[in-house]
Amino acid sequence: MSVNKVILIGNVGKDPDIKYFDNGSAVANFTLATTERGYTAANGTQIPDRTEWHNIVCWRGLAKVVEQFVRKGSQVYIEGKIRSRTYDDANGIKRFVIEIYADNLELLGRRREGEETMQNQTNNFIQSQPSQSFNNTSTQFNPDEADDLPF
Numbered sequence: 001m002s003v004n005k006v007i008l009i010g011n012v013g014k015d016p017d018i019k020y021f022d023n024g025s026a027v028a029n030f031t032l033a034t035t036e037r038g039y040t041a042a043n044g045t046q047i048p049d050r051t052e053w054h055n056i057v058c059w060r061g062l063a064k065v066v067e068q069f070v071r072k073g074s075q076v077y078i079e080g081k082i083r084s085r086t087y088d089d090a091n092g093i094k095r096f097v098i099e100i101y102a103d104n105l106e107l108l109g110r111r112r113e114g115e116e117t118m119q120n121q122t123n124n125f126i127q128s129q130p131s132q133s134f135n136n137t138s139t140q141f142n143p144d145e146a147d148d149l150p151f
Helices: 060-069 115-128
Strands: 006-012 017-020 026-036 050-059 075-088 094-107
Touching (some): 017 060, 026 060, 050 060, 060 094
Parallel strands (some): 050 094
Antiparallel strands (some): 006 026, 017 026, 026 050
C-alpha cells in the first residue's frame, strides 16, 4: 500500500491563471508560499525563515471557485497529491516540474475590509450552485468551518 497526500497552508503568490477547454472543463494554476519561521539556536546562531514555493493545480469545479475567490495574498489550506512531469521548454531544454494537484481547498485568514462582500458572494455561489464544491469530491464547502483547524 502507498499514500500520496499533501497538506499545505500558505499564501498565494500570484493571481491564479485560469484556462478553459473546448469541453467546458477548467484548470487553475497558481503558486503557494509556505514559510518555516526562523529561530535562534541554543548557541546563539540565527536561523532565518525558509520559504518554499509550491505549484498548485486545480481542475473542474475547484478551478472555477479559485477563479472567483482566490487572489494574490490569499491564505489557503490545500489538500492534494504530488505529481511530477517533464516537458521541453521553448528553447528545447528538458524541464522537470513538481506540482500539487488539489483535491480540497479552503479559504483561510481573517476578514479584512471589503472581504465581507467576498464572503457573501461565496455564500451566494454555494446556494445558487449546489452541485459545486470547494473540492473535487462531493463534500460541500462551509465558510464558517474554515477557522476550525485542529492546529
